[in-house]
Amino acid sequence: MGRSIAVLVALLAAAGCTVQPSGGDGGRRSPVHIDLPGHRTATATAGAGRSDGKTSGGRASGGGGSTAPDPVVLWSRGDTGRDVRELQARLRQVEWLYDGPTGTYDDLTEQAVAGFQGKRGLPRTGETDRVTWQRLLRMTREPGHWELYLMGGQPAGPPDPRCLTGRVLCVDKTSRTLRWMIDGRTVSTMSVRFGSQYTPTREGVFQVYWKSRHHVSTLYDSPMPYAMFFSGGQAVHFSYDFAARGYAGGSHGCVNVRDETAIAALYAQVRNGDKVVVHR
Template sequence: APVKPAAPAAGVLWRRGDSGPGVRELQARLRQTQWLFDGPTGTYDDLTERAVSGFQGKRGLPRTGATDTVTWRRLVSMSREPGTWDLYLMGGQPPGAPDPRCLTGRVLCIDKTSRTLRWMVDGRTVSTMAVRFGATGTPTREGVFRVYWKSRHHWSTLYDSSMPYAMFFSGGQAVHYSYDFAARGYAGGSHGCVNVRDEAAIAALYGQVRDGDKVVVHR
């Protein structure tokens, strides 16, 4: 009897390490189906890989963690076309290429244009999160700084407000979690600090950053 040809392997569309608008749409659809609770960031990270693997296992597909054409078609059939709000829910805009000053050592790489913070170690992006900056009258300073003080439960006496997970880098300016940013998004602004709205993300970041780590604030 003639040998039946093997079915062609499903082509991989995206895998860990990839980035771009396709990955952002994948993440938005994974959020809709309750497999991903972060992002979308546009970067195929470990959380995305885990979400895809879980989705595949639930549907009886090989748990590769990479998004192939079969996985993608199944996900598309179970979700709706994401709109701008779905795609940029957390990040304002997709992160641009990291500033060259961010490519060596341990760096909080903060991009004012895309309103994102990347935590980078030796040129590799460990995590990315949405940030908000100072209002017009109190801008966030740009340049290269160092984390000189960390304060987990910081309270600002100057502004009479809570600044959890504060990592100070320039005068009174710090990267910290903002309840206001979480509630109001980009409708508000800070007094110069770099606000983070994702508490789980900054809690993890706070645990990794050390005094003396570099901070680059750029456009």
């Protein structure tokens, strides 16, 4: 019998298999590759322990029977890139995200993913694991270029030539960005949105003619903090609606900014008489 076992072990070794000693796994597991159609291949370790006490078996170690998050995390807070843009665009399609896509996995994206997970009985981690991603893929369609890059703004393009001299608020309707420029140097850049189809933001060269820190619109009875007026009732100002809903909404012609910290700093620097260029 002992001779037969020895021969069997030798045959298995020759075939490329390994016999593990009873009661152990040899200290390492073979990687498992998970192929997601059209996306990167995620690599996990089968059965490997996690620092949070979970295992890939789908249950928390230590009992309780609660379902653990999928161990293969595709994207999480701080990640950037085209894949994150697609995630954000698909979350917009199912109305869990109104901001972006920005290409950065920020706090709003994390909250949207957690909400999507909770609604479908998945662990509310806020991280996009393969189970969450596959569920989202089944509920959405492939986003086009507009959904990926234009709905949520994109990196600022080259400044208009009219922005290269003096002190200028250079507003680009194509990339949905505002550059604050002094003598051709970009001091700061921020995302903006514009008027709707029926109340468009005017294009051209203007000047800041009035600043109003705590302005409230008399026409629409809505707050316009840090307002810098440049054309009639149109101004660059902070928008609570833009901060909350992103590009799902629009202004009545003003240039909305959603980053209150950024526009507060901008408001402190801009003077009456500074140039405003609104272009495509």
